[in-house]
Amino acid sequence: MAEIHSVEGLADYAYQQIERIQRMERELAEQVGEGTSRDGYVKAKTGAAGVLRDLKIEADAMRLSPEALTAEVRSAISEAQADFARRADDIMGPLLHAKPSEQANAAIEQGMQRLDALTADLERLARARGL
Numbered sequence: 001m002a003e004i005h006s007v008e009g010l011a012d013y014a015y016q017q018i019e020r021i022q023r024m025e026r027e028l029a030e031q032v033g034e035g036t037s038r039d040g041y042v043k044a045k046t047g048a049a050g051v052l053r054d055l056k057i058e059a060d061a062m063r064l065s066p067e068a069l070t071a072e073v074r075s076a077i078s079e080a081q082a083d084f085a086r087r088a089d090d091i092m093g094p095l096l097h098a099k100p101s102e103q104a105n106a107a108i109e110q111g112m113q114r115l116d117a118l119t120a121d122l123e124r125l126a127r128a129r130g131l
Helices: 007-030 059-063 066-096 105-130
Strands: 033-036 042-046 052-057
Touching: 007 066, 007 105, 033 066, 042 066, 052 059, 052 066, 059 066
Parallel strands: none
Antiparallel strands: 033 042, 042 052
16 A cells, blocks of 8 residues: 555545546456357356356257256356456456455455445545545
8 A cells, every 4th residue: 555644645545546446347347258168069258247148059069968068058158257257357356455266255355345445435535525
């Protein structure tokens, strides 16, 4: 954390952090994880929280047994979710000082609490200054 020597310095720092958070949120919203199944019959795209955005199944996949096709679909979706997690790590890691996909929920929660505290400090400062 940068050294802060005045109320204005604190306000500048807080605004910079909020801008970083907003930029992170925008970047995350734009991300899409992509994955291809083990045998290449299925391609998937996922977004935040693992939400499936697109699923393409090759015509040749229809020759597979239901079990094999299910495995192909799961494989593609899992790969897409892992890809999204890597992208999210690259975006969120510098701000949270943790890689969400590798850290326990407690570490992520601590990072989010730091962000919440910073936002509360900024709001308190703005009210005190009549902003």
